[in-house]
Amino acid sequence: MTVSKTAAADSTRASRPARKEPAEPAEGAAESTALQLGELSELLGYSLKRAQLKIFEDFLRCVAPLQLTPAQFSVLLLLDKNPGRNQTEIANTLGILRPNFVAMLDGLESRGLCTRMRSTNDRRSHILVLTDKGRAVLARAKKLVATKHEARLNELLGPDNRAALLSMLTKIAQEF
Amino acid sequence: MTVSKTAAADSTRASRPARKEPAEPAEGAAESTALQLGELSELLGYSLKRAQLKIFEDFLRCVAPLQLTPAQFSVLLLLDKNPGRNQTEIANTLGILRPNFVAMLDGLESRGLCTRMRSTNDRRSHILVLTDKGRAVLARAKKLVATKHEARLNELLGPDNRAALLSMLTKIAQEF
Numbered sequence: 001m002t003v004s005k006t007a008a009a010d011s012t013r014a015s016r017p018a019r020k021e022p023a024e025p026a027e028g029a030a031e032s033t034a035l036q037l038g039e040l041s042e043l044l045g046y047s048l049k050r051a052q053l054k055i056f057e058d059f060l061r062c063v064a065p066l067q068l069t070p071a072q073f074s075v076l077l078l079l080d081k082n083p084g085r086n087q088t089e090i091a092n093t094l095g096i097l098r099p100n101f102v103a104m105l106d107g108l109e110s111r112g113l114c115t116r117m118r119s120t121n122d123r124r125s126h127i128l129v130l131t132d133k134g135r136a137v138l139a140r141a142k143k144l145v146a147t148k149h150e151a152r153l154n155e156l157l158g159p160d161n162r163a164a165l166l167s168m169l170t171k172i173a174q175e176f
Numbered sequence: 177m178t179v180s181k182t183a184a185a186d187s188t189r190a191s192r193p194a195r196k197e198p199a200e201p202a203e204g205a206a207e208s209t210a211l212q213l214g215e216l217s218e219l220l221g222y223s224l225k226r227a228q229l230k231i232f233e234d235f236l237r238c239v240a241p242l243q244l245t246p247a248q249f250s251v252l253l254l255l256d257k258n259p260g261r262n263q264t265e266i267a268n269t270l271g272i273l274r275p276n277f278v279a280m281l282d283g284l285e286s287r288g289l290c291t292r293m294r295s296t297n298d299r300r301s302h303i304l305v306l307t308d309k310g311r312a313v314l315a316r317a318k319k320l321v322a323t324k325h326e327a328r329l330n331e332l333l334g335p336d337n338r339a340a341l342l343s344m345l346t347k348i349a350q351e352f
Contacts (some may be wrong), residue, residue, distance in 0.1 A: 035269045038257040039318065044329055045231045045246050047342055050349035052224040053271060058352060059221055070221055081214035093211045095229060142215065153220055156352055161344060166223055168333060168341045173226035176234060176332055 055153070062148035066141050071096065072108060073145070076138040079114055079130045086119060087126045113137055231329070238324040242317050247272065248284060249321070252314040255290055255306040262295060263302045289313055 040046050059070050068076070074094055082090070091101040105128070108114045113134035119125040130138070154162055216222050235246050244252070250270055258266070267277040281304070284290045289310035295301040306314070330338055 033265075035254060035261060035265060036257040037269075038253055040250055040253050041346070042342070043321070044326070044338065044342060044345070045228070045235055046250060047345035047349060048224065048228045048231055049246070050271065051345040051352075052221070052228050054349050054352045055221045055224055070225070074216055074222060077214055077216050078211060081212040085211060089209070089211060093213075095226065145219070150220070153348075153352065156347065157344060162220065164340065165344045166218070166220060168337055169220070169223035169227040170217070171332065172329075173223060173230055176227075176230045176329065 055149075058152065059145070059149050063141055063144050066137055066144070068137070068141055072104060073138075073141055075104065075108065076113065076130065076134055076141070079128050080135065080138055083129065084127055086122075087116070087128060090128055108134070231325075234328065235321070235325050239317055239320050242313055242320070244313070244317055248280060249314075249317055251280065251284065252289065252306065252310055252317070255304050256311065256314055259305065260303055263292070263304060266304055284310070 056070050059073075063073065071094070075090060078090055078093060079085075087101065087105070088098075091098060094101075096104070105114070105116065109116060112131055115129050115131060116126040117129060119127050157165065232246050235249075239249065247270070251266060254266055254269060255261075263277065263281070264274075267274060270277075272280070281290070281292065285292060287309075288307055290304055290306050292302040292304060295303050333341065
């Protein structure tokens with residue numbers, strides 16, 4: 001954040017009234033840069049979004065050698081677990097909108113991680129298949145996720161809290 | 177999700193082979209539509225994302241009369257709590273990227289909810305101010321969020337679990 005830098009510079013200009021509101025003395029300028037979150041810090045949705053962004057950032061860092069996003073990883077996992085399912089089924093299960101999903105599949109296919117095959121029964125439908133390369137990348141990704149990403153989360157929260165968190169999130173996703 | 181509905185309809189048409197691929201007998205068709213999530217259901221990031229999407233959907237529904245997204249609501253809350261701060265400070269605090277934030281402000285400003293004023297000290301910087309209309313809309317939004325959205329979440333989780341969830345999410349957002 002560049003906020004503190006800017007504010008520190010501003011605080012030396014006593015003539016600027018906009019900074020006065022928290023009535024901080026000059027040496028208090030550093031603290032005055034932190035904005036009041038107010039009710040925001042009590043909103044579950046806001047905290048969920050911030051936590052989710054942090055977790056996705058860490059995921060990207062941990063899986064960086066394989067260049068996989070969380071969503072791409074989900075697709076590979078699902079294809080591996082559910083061979084022969086079609087595009088619509090995978091997209092619906094993950095809650096990904098069709099245009100986004102098609103773009104994502106284009107990317108995975110161009111990297112040789114999965115292939116789309118026209119269903120022999122329904123020519124309008126595409127069956128998705130993980131390639132050998134896709135399976136190998138998935139195996140490596142799973143290892144990175146488990147040993148780096150999830151391990152760090154476990155360390156931060158502790159296994160009991162982690163389990164409680166997962167169960168509450170699942171409840172919200174399924175019942176809210 | 178429309179998956180199960182479609183499949184239920186399909187299972188009555190024995191002649192449609194597209195649903196046959198998992199080699200299920202006709203009466204097994206309904207179960208065969210649910211995909212195996214496998215490791216996905218154990219991943220915190222995946223559950224967080226799904227829960228967050230659900231909560232945002234509900235937020236949009238609850239605040240529909242005011243046409244505010246969760247992010248717009250956050251901005252109004254923050255402007256109200258921190259008058260006279262500039263664009264960069266607000267965007268950084270909320271973790272919103274600059275181009276997205278500028279577009280969002282355009283929207284809020286065109287609806288008369290906030291105004292951008294060029295800072296008298298730094299002509300490159302814009303101070304953000306909530307208008308009276310913005311304050312009134314925020315007050316109504318807060319009420320809808322508290323009495324509809326957050327109240328339903330509280331009911332689903334119970335106050336103790338809700339507090340535990342909030343504290344874990346904040347911990348992840350701040351320390352992970």
